[in-house]
Amino acid sequence: DSGVTQTPKHLITATGQRVTLRCSPRSGDLSVYWYQQSLDQGLQFLIQYYNGEERAKGNILERFSAQQFPDLHSELNLSSLELGDSALYFCASSPTPGQGVTDTQYFGPGTRLTVL
Amino acid sequence: GENVEQHPSTLSVQEGDSAVIKCTYSDSASNYFPWYKQELGKGPQLIIDIRSNVGEKKDQRIAVTLNKTAKHFSLHITETQPEDSAVYFCAASANTGGGNKLTFGTGTQLKVEL
Numbered sequence: 001d002s003g004v005t006q007t008p009k010h011l012i013t014a015t016g017q018r019v020t021l022r023c024s025p026r027s028g029d030l031s032v033y034w035y036q037q038s039l040d041q042g043l044q045f046l047i048q049y050y051n052g053e054e055r056a057k058g059n060i061l062e063r064f065s066a067q068q069f070p071d072l073h074s075e076l077n078l079s080s081l082e083l084g085d086s087a088l089y090f091c092a093s094s095p096t097p098g099q100g101v102t103d104t105q106y107f108g109p110g111t112r113l114t115v116l
Numbered sequence: 117g118e119n120v121e122q123h124p125s126t127l128s129v130q131e132g133d134s135a136v137i138k139c140t141y142s143d144s145a146s147n148y149f150p151w152y153k154q155e156l157g158k159g160p161q162l163i164i165d166i167r168s169n170v171g172e173k174k175d176q177r178i179a180v181t182l183n184k185t186a187k188h189f190s191l192h193i194t195e196t197q198p199e200d201s202a203v204y205f206c207a208a209s210a211n212t213g214g215g216n217k218l219t220f221g222t223g224t225q226l227k228v229e230l
Binding site: 004056103104106108 | 147148150152159161167205207210216217220221222223
Protein backbone atom coordinates (compact mmCIF):
# COMPACT_ATOMS: atom_id res chain seq x y z
CA ASP A 1 0.00 0.00 0.00
CA SER A 2 1.60 3.26 -1.20
CA GLY A 3 -0.54 5.50 1.01
CA VAL A 4 -2.07 7.25 -2.01
CA THR A 5 -5.83 6.75 -2.27
CA GLN A 6 -8.05 7.17 -5.31
CA THR A 7 -11.80 7.10 -5.71
CA PRO A 8 -13.79 5.70 -7.33
CA LYS A 9 -12.12 2.43 -8.27
CA HIS A 10 -14.32 1.97 -11.33
CA LEU A 11 -16.40 4.42 -13.31
CA ILE A 12 -18.70 3.65 -16.23
CA THR A 13 -20.30 6.50 -18.11
CA ALA A 14 -21.55 7.54 -21.54
CA THR A 15 -20.02 9.67 -24.25
CA GLY A 16 -20.50 13.38 -23.75
CA GLN A 17 -20.68 13.10 -19.97
CA ARG A 18 -18.45 14.66 -17.31
CA VAL A 19 -16.74 12.83 -14.45
CA THR A 20 -14.52 13.73 -11.50
CA LEU A 21 -11.73 11.52 -10.20
CA ARG A 22 -10.40 12.09 -6.72
CA CYS A 23 -6.95 11.55 -5.20
CA SER A 24 -5.59 11.89 -1.68
CA PRO A 25 -1.78 12.02 -1.50
CA ARG A 26 0.41 10.34 1.10
CA SER A 27 0.50 12.14 4.39
CA GLY A 28 2.93 15.04 4.14
CA ASP A 29 3.35 14.94 0.35
CA LEU A 30 2.85 18.31 -1.32
CA SER A 31 2.99 17.28 -4.98
CA VAL A 32 0.29 15.40 -6.85
CA TYR A 33 0.63 14.01 -10.36
CA TRP A 34 -1.95 12.57 -12.75
CA TYR A 35 -1.15 9.91 -15.36
CA GLN A 36 -3.25 8.14 -17.95
CA GLN A 37 -2.61 4.51 -18.89
CA SER A 38 -4.12 3.13 -22.07
CA LEU A 39 -3.23 0.16 -24.24
CA ASP A 40 -2.17 2.28 -27.22
CA GLN A 41 -0.48 5.21 -25.42
CA GLY A 42 1.04 3.49 -22.39
CA LEU A 43 1.61 5.52 -19.22
CA GLN A 44 1.40 9.23 -20.03
CA PHE A 45 1.93 12.19 -17.72
CA LEU A 46 -0.98 14.61 -17.64
CA ILE A 47 -0.33 17.28 -15.00
CA GLN A 48 1.47 18.05 -11.72
CA TYR A 49 0.33 20.25 -8.83
CA TYR A 50 2.44 21.43 -5.94
CA ASN A 51 0.80 22.87 -2.86
CA GLY A 52 -2.22 24.04 -4.83
CA GLU A 53 -0.40 25.43 -7.86
CA GLU A 54 0.08 23.90 -11.28
CA ARG A 55 3.75 22.98 -11.68
CA ALA A 56 4.05 20.99 -14.92
CA LYS A 57 1.78 20.06 -17.77
CA GLY A 58 1.97 17.13 -20.16
CA ASN A 59 -0.30 15.82 -22.89
CA ILE A 60 -3.50 16.85 -21.17
CA LEU A 61 -6.49 17.53 -23.39
CA GLU A 62 -8.34 20.83 -23.10
CA ARG A 63 -11.43 18.84 -22.08
CA PHE A 64 -9.52 17.72 -18.99
CA SER A 65 -8.72 19.90 -16.00
CA ALA A 66 -7.37 19.38 -12.52
CA GLN A 67 -6.96 21.20 -9.26
CA GLN A 68 -5.38 20.69 -5.86
CA PHE A 69 -7.24 21.87 -2.80
CA PRO A 70 -5.93 23.43 0.46
CA ASP A 71 -6.07 20.01 2.17
CA LEU A 72 -3.82 18.78 -0.70
CA HIS A 73 -6.27 16.34 -2.22
CA SER A 74 -6.66 16.65 -5.97
CA GLU A 75 -9.41 16.18 -8.49
CA LEU A 76 -9.18 15.43 -12.20
CA ASN A 77 -12.20 16.55 -14.20
CA LEU A 78 -12.88 14.94 -17.56
CA SER A 79 -15.61 16.46 -19.71
CA SER A 80 -17.27 15.81 -23.10
CA LEU A 81 -16.06 12.24 -22.75
CA GLU A 82 -15.21 10.22 -25.84
CA LEU A 83 -14.75 6.48 -26.29
CA GLY A 84 -10.99 7.03 -26.52
CA ASP A 85 -10.89 8.44 -23.00
CA SER A 86 -11.46 4.96 -21.61
CA ALA A 87 -8.31 4.21 -19.63
CA LEU A 88 -6.78 3.79 -16.22
CA TYR A 89 -6.09 7.08 -14.48
CA PHE A 90 -3.41 7.09 -11.82
CA CYS A 91 -2.54 9.65 -9.24
CA ALA A 92 0.92 9.79 -7.69
CA SER A 93 2.38 11.93 -4.94
CA SER A 94 5.83 13.02 -3.80
CA PRO A 95 7.12 15.02 -0.82
CA THR A 96 8.41 18.15 -2.54
CA PRO A 97 8.59 19.61 -6.05
CA GLY A 98 12.24 18.69 -6.11
CA GLN A 99 14.29 21.83 -5.97
CA GLY A 100 17.12 20.51 -8.11
CA VAL A 101 16.44 16.94 -6.95
CA THR A 102 13.79 14.82 -8.63
CA ASP A 103 11.43 13.26 -6.13
CA THR A 104 10.28 9.68 -5.89
CA GLN A 105 6.67 9.32 -6.95
CA TYR A 106 4.31 6.88 -5.24
CA PHE A 107 1.30 5.72 -7.21
CA GLY A 108 -2.25 5.08 -6.12
CA PRO A 109 -4.35 2.06 -7.18
CA GLY A 110 -5.98 3.95 -10.06
CA THR A 111 -9.48 4.63 -11.37
CA ARG A 112 -10.66 2.57 -14.32
CA LEU A 113 -12.82 4.74 -16.57
CA THR A 114 -15.04 3.11 -19.17
CA VAL A 115 -16.84 5.35 -21.65
CA LEU A 116 -19.68 3.61 -23.50
CA GLY B 117 10.91 16.12 -25.16
CA GLU B 118 12.17 12.96 -23.48
CA ASN B 119 11.71 9.60 -25.20
CA VAL B 120 12.27 6.30 -23.38
CA GLU B 121 12.58 3.03 -25.22
CA GLN B 122 12.31 -0.31 -23.40
CA HIS B 123 13.24 -3.85 -24.46
CA PRO B 124 12.17 -6.58 -24.55
CA SER B 125 8.39 -6.22 -24.53
CA THR B 126 8.00 -9.75 -23.19
CA LEU B 127 10.45 -11.91 -21.26
CA SER B 128 10.02 -15.49 -20.11
CA VAL B 129 12.52 -17.07 -17.72
CA GLN B 130 12.74 -20.19 -15.62
CA GLU B 131 12.47 -19.85 -11.86
CA GLY B 132 15.90 -19.17 -10.41
CA ASP B 133 17.29 -17.64 -13.61
CA SER B 134 18.19 -13.96 -14.03
CA ALA B 135 16.15 -11.41 -15.97
CA VAL B 136 17.48 -8.26 -17.61
CA ILE B 137 15.41 -5.38 -18.98
CA LYS B 138 17.03 -2.52 -20.87
CA CYS B 139 15.98 1.08 -21.45
CA THR B 140 17.42 4.00 -23.38
CA TYR B 141 16.57 7.68 -22.99
CA SER B 142 17.07 10.67 -25.23
CA ASP B 143 17.25 13.76 -22.99
CA SER B 144 20.71 14.29 -21.51
CA ALA B 145 19.12 16.50 -18.82
CA SER B 146 17.34 13.47 -17.31
CA ASN B 147 18.83 12.71 -13.90
CA TYR B 148 16.45 10.29 -12.20
CA PHE B 149 15.57 6.78 -13.36
CA PRO B 150 13.00 4.74 -11.41
CA TRP B 151 11.72 1.25 -12.12
CA TYR B 152 8.14 0.27 -11.37
CA LYS B 153 6.45 -3.11 -11.11
CA GLN B 154 2.77 -3.29 -12.02
CA GLU B 155 0.65 -6.30 -11.17
CA LEU B 156 -2.73 -6.87 -12.76
CA GLY B 157 -5.35 -4.49 -11.45
CA LYS B 158 -2.88 -2.48 -9.37
CA GLY B 159 -0.96 0.75 -9.62
CA PRO B 160 2.76 0.93 -10.45
CA GLN B 161 4.92 0.10 -7.44
CA LEU B 162 8.41 1.55 -7.15
CA ILE B 163 10.98 -1.22 -6.83
CA ILE B 164 14.28 0.62 -7.26
CA ASP B 165 15.57 3.93 -8.56
CA ILE B 166 18.91 5.47 -9.48
CA ARG B 167 20.13 9.03 -9.84
CA SER B 168 22.59 10.28 -12.42
CA ASN B 169 25.47 10.65 -9.96
CA VAL B 170 25.48 6.88 -9.34
CA GLY B 171 26.42 4.09 -11.75
CA GLU B 172 24.91 1.13 -9.98
CA LYS B 173 22.51 0.40 -7.15
CA LYS B 174 21.51 -2.89 -5.60
CA ASP B 175 18.69 -3.98 -3.29
CA GLN B 176 18.73 -7.69 -2.48
CA ARG B 177 17.86 -9.53 -5.75
CA ILE B 178 17.32 -6.34 -7.74
CA ALA B 179 19.99 -4.11 -9.26
CA VAL B 180 19.99 -1.19 -11.64
CA THR B 181 22.90 0.09 -13.73
CA LEU B 182 23.18 3.45 -15.46
CA ASN B 183 25.45 4.48 -18.32
CA LYS B 184 25.05 8.24 -18.75
CA THR B 185 27.35 8.44 -21.73
CA ALA B 186 25.35 5.91 -23.70
CA LYS B 187 22.05 7.09 -22.18
CA HIS B 188 20.92 3.66 -21.14
CA PHE B 189 19.99 1.94 -17.92
CA SER B 190 19.09 -1.64 -17.07
CA LEU B 191 17.20 -3.63 -14.46
CA HIS B 192 18.66 -6.92 -13.29
CA ILE B 193 16.63 -9.42 -11.26
CA THR B 194 18.51 -12.46 -9.97
CA GLU B 195 17.12 -15.74 -8.62
CA THR B 196 13.71 -14.99 -10.11
CA GLN B 197 10.61 -16.26 -8.35
CA PRO B 198 7.02 -16.74 -9.61
CA GLU B 199 5.94 -13.65 -7.66
CA ASP B 200 8.29 -11.58 -9.83
CA SER B 201 5.87 -12.13 -12.73
CA ALA B 202 4.42 -8.72 -13.62
CA VAL B 203 4.85 -5.80 -16.02
CA TYR B 204 7.95 -3.72 -15.38
CA PHE B 205 8.28 -0.09 -16.47
CA CYS B 206 11.38 2.05 -16.64
CA ALA B 207 11.06 5.83 -16.51
CA ALA B 208 13.19 8.94 -16.77
CA SER B 209 12.80 12.39 -15.32
CA ALA B 210 14.57 15.73 -15.47
CA ASN B 211 13.80 18.28 -12.81
CA THR B 212 12.84 21.41 -14.72
CA GLY B 213 11.65 24.45 -12.77
CA GLY B 214 10.24 22.24 -10.05
CA GLY B 215 8.37 20.05 -12.53
CA ASN B 216 8.95 16.34 -12.06
CA LYS B 217 7.16 14.51 -14.82
CA LEU B 218 8.08 10.90 -15.46
CA THR B 219 8.41 9.65 -19.04
CA PHE B 220 7.77 5.92 -19.11
CA GLY B 221 8.97 3.12 -21.34
CA THR B 222 6.40 0.84 -22.95
CA GLY B 223 6.76 -1.92 -20.36
CA THR B 224 8.10 -5.48 -20.20
CA GLN B 225 5.82 -8.39 -19.37
CA LEU B 226 7.98 -10.72 -17.28
CA LYS B 227 6.81 -14.29 -16.81
CA VAL B 228 8.67 -16.57 -14.41
CA GLU B 229 7.91 -20.18 -15.15
CA LEU B 230 8.16 -23.02 -12.65
